[in-house]
Amino acid sequence: MNNIPLFLIIIPLFTACLILLINFLKVPSILTKLISLSSIITILILIGFSTLNILIKKQIFIYNLGGWKEPLGISLHMDGLAWFSSLLGIIITLFGLIYSLKEKNYSFKFYFFFFILLSGMQGVILTNDIFNMFVFFEILSIASYILIAYSRENKAIKASFDYLLISSLGMSLFLLGIGFIYQGCGSLSLTGVGKNFNIANGIPPSMFQLAVSLIVVGIGIKAAFIPLYSWLPDAHAYAPTPISAILSGIMIKISFLAIWRIIHILEAINFQHFFLWIGSLTALIPVIWALSQTDIKKLLAYHSISQMGFIIASFGAGSSLSLTGSLYHLFNHAFFKSLLFFSAGAVIYATGIRDLRKLSELYKKIPSIAITSLIGALSISGIPPFNGFVSKILITTSLKEYPLPSFLIFLAGIGTVASFTKLMMIFFNREKAIQENLGNFSPNKIKKIPKALIYPLIFLSIICLLSGIFPSRIAQGISNFILLKDLAYPLKVYSPSNIGKSLTILGLGIFLYLLISTKRGKQISLALRKRELGLNNSLLLVLAGLVVFIIFMKVL
Amino acid sequence: MEKGERSEIVSIISRKLVPYILLFGLYLISYGHLSPGGGFQGGVVLGAGIILLCLSHGIFLTEKKFPLEKIAFLEAFMITIFILLGIVGLIIAKSFLGNIFPLKKIEEVPTAGFVFLLNLVIGLKVGAGIILIFYSLCERSEK
Amino acid sequence: MIIFILILTIIMAIFALQFKNLLNAVIVLAVFSLLLSLIFYLLHAPDVAIAEAAVGAGVATTLFVVVIGKTKRKENE
Amino acid sequence: MEFYLTFLLFLIGVWGMITKENLIKKIMGLNIVDSAIVLFFILIGHRQGSTAPIMEKGIKDVVDPLPQALMLTAIVIGICLTALALALVLKIDKKYHTLNISQIEKLSQNE
Numbered sequence: 001m002n003n004i005p006l007f008l009i010i011i012p013l014f015t016a017c018l019i020l021l022i023n024f025l026k027v028p029s030i031l032t033k034l035i036s037l038s039s040i041i042t043i044l045i046l047i048g049f050s051t052l053n054i055l056i057k058k059q060i061f062i063y064n065l066g067g068w069k070e071p072l073g074i075s076l077h078m079d080g081l082a083w084f085s086s087l088l089g090i091i092i093t094l095f096g097l098i099y100s101l102k103e104k105n106y107s108f109k110f111y112f113f114f115f116i117l118l119s120g121m122q123g124v125i126l127t128n129d130i131f132n133m134f135v136f137f138e139i140l141s142i143a144s145y146i147l148i149a150y151s152r153e154n155k156a157i158k159a160s161f162d163y164l165l166i167s168s169l170g171m172s173l174f175l176l177g178i179g180f181i182y183q184g185c186g187s188l189s190l191t192g193v194g195k196n197f198n199i200a201n202g203i204p205p206s207m208f209q210l211a212v213s214l215i216v217v218g219i220g221i222k223a224a225f226i227p228l229y230s231w232l233p234d235a236h237a238y239a240p241t242p243i244s245a246i247l248s249g250i251m252i253k254i255s256f257l258a259i260w261r262i263i264h265i266l267e268a269i270n271f272q273h274f275f276l277w278i279g280s281l282t283a284l285i286p287v288i289w290a291l292s293q294t295d296i297k298k299l300l301a302y303h304s305i306s307q308m309g310f311i312i313a314s315f316g317a318g319s320s321l322s323l324t325g326s327l328y329h330l331f332n333h334a335f336f337k338s339l340l341f342f343s344a345g346a347v348i349y350a351t352g353i354r355d356l357r358k359l360s361e362l363y364k365k366i367p368s369i370a371i372t373s374l375i376g377a378l379s380i381s382g383i384p385p386f387n388g389f390v391s392k393i394l395i396t397t398s399l400k401e402y403p404l405p406s407f408l409i410f411l412a413g414i415g416t417v418a419s420f421t422k423l424m425m426i427f428f429n430r431e432k433a434i435q436e437n438l439g440n441f442s443p444n445k446i447k448k449i450p451k452a453l454i455y456p457l458i459f460l461s462i463i464c465l466l467s468g469i470f471p472s473r474i475a476q477g478i479s480n481f482i483l484l485k486d487l488a489y490p491l492k493v494y495s496p497s498n499i500g501k502s503l504t505i506l507g508l509g510i511f512l513y514l515l516i517s518t519k520r521g522k523q524i525s526l527a528l529r530k531r532e533l534g535l536n537n538s539l540l541l542v543l544a545g546l547v548v549f550i551i552f553m554k555v556l
Numbered sequence: 557m558e559k560g561e562r563s564e565i566v567s568i569i570s571r572k573l574v575p576y577i578l579l580f581g582l583y584l585i586s587y588g589h590l591s592p593g594g595g596f597q598g599g600v601v602l603g604a605g606i607i608l609l610c611l612s613h614g615i616f617l618t619e620k621k622f623p624l625e626k627i628a629f630l631e632a633f634m635i636t637i638f639i640l641l642g643i644v645g646l647i648i649a650k651s652f653l654g655n656i657f658p659l660k661k662i663e664e665v666p667t668a669g670f671v672f673l674l675n676l677v678i679g680l681k682v683g684a685g686i687i688l689i690f691y692s693l694c695e696r697s698e699k
Numbered sequence: 700m701i702i703f704i705l706i707l708t709i710i711m712a713i714f715a716l717q718f719k720n721l722l723n724a725v726i727v728l729a730v731f732s733l734l735l736s737l738i739f740y741l742l743h744a745p746d747v748a749i750a751e752a753a754v755g756a757g758v759a760t761t762l763f764v765v766v767i768g769k770t771k772r773k774e775n776e
Numbered sequence: 777m778e779f780y781l782t783f784l785l786f787l788i789g790v791w792g793m794i795t796k797e798n799l800i801k802k803i804m805g806l807n808i809v810d811s812a813i814v815l816f817f818i819l820i821g822h823r824q825g826s827t828a829p830i831m832e833k834g835i836k837d838v839v840d841p842l843p844q845a846l847m848l849t850a851i852v853i854g855i856c857l858t859a860l861a862l863a864l865v866l867k868i869d870k871k872y873h874t875l876n877i878s879q880i881e882k883l884s885q886n887e
Contacts, residue, residue: 003646006646006652010639010642010643010652013639014636014639017632017635017636017639018636020632020635020636021629021632021633021636023632024625024628024629024632064651065651065652065653066651066652066653066654067649067650067651067654
């Protein structure tokens with residue numbers, strides 16, 4: 001049983017190598033797809049085996065690599081949180097794989113890097129050694145750079161290069177932080193670091209602060225909170241659709257969970273409180289840009305950052321209810337954001353157009369996609385009875401003591417509704433899009449969508465609905481089995497006041513949508529769209545973010 | 557790269573030098589567990605030797621001797637072997653990449669246990685990888 | 700001794716970034732890597748020294764040279 | 777003293793990444809940053825008056841071998857990133873016909 005964490009990393013790696021190897025034997029490409037599918041299902045079964053031991057018996061699987069025990073060797077730990085994120089990652093990856101089988105004829109290279117990406121993700125989740133975490137982060141990153149540039153379009157390559165430079169700078173900062181930790185306590189395993197690397201054990205405070213800031217900013221570039229997110233919209237928008245879903249759905253969350261674990265282990269409580277403010281700002285500011293976007297996938301990418309803001313803010317509040325809300329929203333966001341990305345990908349597949357303004361009346365042509373997109377949009381806007389509603393209510397209830405962050409999050413909710421109303425208009429509006437002279441899209445050119453593209457969408461919609469209907473069980477489960485805390489708060493999510501609140505947000509959001517679709521609103525959004533940070537400014541912002549974090553740590 | 561003027565001296569010297577560079581790479585691989593060196597360093601030196609051959613004799617001649625497909629196959633094969641060796645270690649010695657050979661005295665090369673084998677696999681893989689990177693930057697791969 | 704070489708390394712780094720001709724800059728970068736591997740050797744890290752010399756001065760330089768040969772040679776500002 | 781100089785080297789690399797307009801110069805800056813961090817780790821493991829960590833008879837006092845092992849990994853990752861970045865630069869040059877970052881951004885805005 002203790003070997004399971006190892007196999008979760010080794011099986012994807014081995015599959016990747018096998019795919020590379022059988023390509024030389026000139027086998028039909030269906031074999032590649034079969035191998036990919038069967039390997040992911042094997043991993044899923046392995047995780048299923050471990051469910052009982054980890055959740056009910058509260059066991060922790062520990063695997064020592066090469067037989068060396070913890071202070072000397074690298075060990076892999078699998079506890080409740082790791083089990084949760086590992087399972088989430090595998091499910092989203094499985095849907096991405098099923099979607100990719102029919103979308104385009106992807107070559108074996110795509111599947112090779114796909115599995116390297118999966119292996120890196122599992123490694124980051126499971127490892128208990130901080131340098132090993134760095135290595136897995138780099139494996140993950142290198143695979144994602146290549147996958148983002150896979151389509152070889154101009155913007156995809158540019159986005160991949162930007163991401164490479166920014167993220168490499170971040171990883172260098174992370175490595176510098178590891179250096180400080182090693183100098184301070186002479187240990188690299190997270191357990192040893194937690195025991196020895198704190199101010200009470202004679203580590204100088206300035207060194208502690210510097211190390212924590214460096215590590216958080218380094219990983220934070222991948223978790224995309226403010227001000228480190230400027231690479232994300234382009235990278236997630238121009239990647240192939242299954243990869244966009246995986247990057248948005250799971251990769252940024254895994255980076256955030258790594259921050260979560262490191263902050264918990266180093267017991268940097270002040271720092272955790274700072275995330276309340278960072279999170280609420282991260283929720284609001286990208287929404288303003290999202291409102292002005294016209295590219296379907298870019299709009300969704302901006303919303304990924306904004307939803308990460310909800311998760312981070314809720315993590316910052318630190319009570320058991322808000323931590324549960326954070327994990328619950330993380331779980332929900334993984335599903336509805338991949339649902340939305342797959343739907344957007346299906347629209348692009350069918351019409352070949354990415355621009356919102358050129359599309360209209362798609363409901364008549366592709367009703368199934370319209371319905372799944374509607375479910376995704378309702379979930380992300382927090383409308384009952386979908387899952388986004390539940391977790392947003394949990395988050396707003398737990399943030400009651402902090403008026404300003406909860407107000408920022410309220411505003412972000414309104415912006416979310418407005419921009420998803422804008423997105424839904426491509427399915428349901430009746431006007432002819434030709435009015436803006438944006439080219440001639442004729443509705444007859446729509447391609448038929450294969451069923452394999454629609455199945456993942458249906459499954460994801462069902463999950464979105466189910467996890468919204470049974471809120472208290474899932475919340476209790478997350479709290480008891482994963483966070484190992486009792487949820488003291490009596491859960492009454494579907495109370496009239498909560499539903500009223502969400503309907504208020506819906507009304508205000510639609511009003512905001514009407515405002516931005518006026519002529520003046522369109523001018524403002526055009527001006528906003530033109531104002532994007534360049535590469536140099538993004539790199540400078542990383543340093544500025546680092547300085548802000550260090551100053552904050554000094555002050556508190 | 558292949559059209560530039562090549563001087564006779566560079567060509568001859570590099571031709572004489574390449575076998576020694578390759579030998580040094582193999583030395584680094586095989587003595588990696590006793591002296592400085594190891595799979596990665598040796599592999600990079602091996603790759604650098606072939607790259608020197610490319611630079612001095614043109615990429616056409618080099619690719620005749622070391623065809624792209626075979627190098628790519630070598631790389632994929634070696635990494636698969638590496639993971640298989642790890643799994644063999646897991647089955648026999650109860651830990652991933654665990655040693656399955658008897659350990660003898662230090663300073664004897666063939667009895668370094670598993671490490672020598674792993675170094676060899678890694679070295680060949682890295683060497684092949686470096687050559688592949690070079691070939692694909694020269695855009696030989698897109699035919 | 701180490702400090703002297705380190706200062707030399709820093710000067711090389713500045714030159715590598717400041718040269719307008721990219722080919723010159725790459726050659727200076729190779730010298731930078733060699734000096735760095737000398738420092739590693741003096742700091743009793745022969746493994747890292749070999750790796751840095753082989754990678755930094757050998758392979759990375761050739762890769763840079765190939766790419767610069769395929770693109771424009773001068774840095775246009 | 778060595779630590780301050782290493783930090784200066786790190787800053788020079790970051791400065792190159794941020795201010796240089798040419799993409800290849802940016803990659804050089806990245807290389808310098810990587811090297812500075814490798815140097816930092818080796819300096820952490822270094823102790824005055826000890827020898828290299830090689831198994832021989834009669835040697836007791838060696839420098840800390842762990843940072844050296846870690847840095848081999850970091851160098852591997854560094855060369856991978858450099859090669860990947862250079863490949864992307866070749867593609868960018870093919871698409872945009874320039875390597876100047878502000879010109880590239882202007883071109884990609886107008887698309």
